[in-house]
Amino acid sequence: MVLEPATATQAAAPAMPQLKDELDIVIPTIRNLDFLEMWRPFFQPYHLIIVQDGDPSKTIKVPPGFDYELYNRNDINKILGPKASCISFKDSACRCFGYMVSKKKYIFTIDDDCFVAKDPSGKAVNALEQHIKNLLCPSTPFFFNTLYDPFRDGADFVRGYPFSLREGVPTAVSHGLWLNIPDYDAPTQLVKPLERNTRFVDAVLTIPKGTLFPMCGMNLAFDRDLIGPAMYFGLMGDGQPIGRYDDMWAGWCIKVICDHLGLGVKTGLPYIYHSKASNPFVNLRKEYKGIFWQEEIIPFFQQVVLPKDCTTVQKCYIELAKQVKEKLSKVDPYFDKLGDAMVTWIKAWDELNPTVLNGKAT
16 A cells, blocks of 8 residues: 555635634744645634744744744743743644643644655545544543544444433544554654554544553644643653653553543644655664663553642642652663653743633733
């Protein structure tokens, strides 16, 4: 099977874009955003938040006709002051700054090497539209439905599914997948340099409660009101001993918190076409400590317990940061620094997103 991305002419704009005034698209980048031309029919109605990584003096060109705001490192430092230390530099983890400054309920984030995919019939896939469907339908994390998402057209709850659980829970995260270049770690890239994903699986699943997953940030949407403060992509890149674990760290954190708060996480559709394989030798240099560390990080997240009085995402995240410092700093001093950065992130989030009680910001 020969895989090709859809062309701009194959991507037909939806008649009525959903959530047009309630959703921001966040894109981290170091280059001109020519890839937006392919996405124009789907993205143009929405507001873009572009987070420029690397040299802030470089000019990033955005195709005409898009509504956007662009932030570089100078802007991040100006807005956050000393708290800017929690935002990664020279790493796509910088995208989480866009989550922080957004004022919308929903976020969709995508990488600039992700193109419009085609489904098996050859139709262009509107990834954003499918993410919105996922987020607006409930999740079923407490009991697995063997027909996958029971809220999709043509599906339902199967015989034996408890009626008491059929209402589901709010969906906080929609995790999409990729055709062409799979999201592999460096060792797998090295042993399978020519492998391409050609399988389009027409399914959406709720990830069960108590099950972790490797979250990829290149095709991801979430409800910012429900889980936004936990979508911190950690300390990666310049000056840090690890890279390419930013989205996975956020994924482990959000899953533990969603499980605790009774929220859902979905994975599967939509697909994007991932166009470019990153250098596996560069990736190995970024990942090698993480490959060892994850054998202790994952058991930590599997065993972590959040107290009952952690009733908000912020409280959960502060407690998680405390446990990271207590239990993972023995793995490497980096985790002591990361735990502090997690607290700084929440403080910065709350400053930019004050809670309004009785007409007063708190």
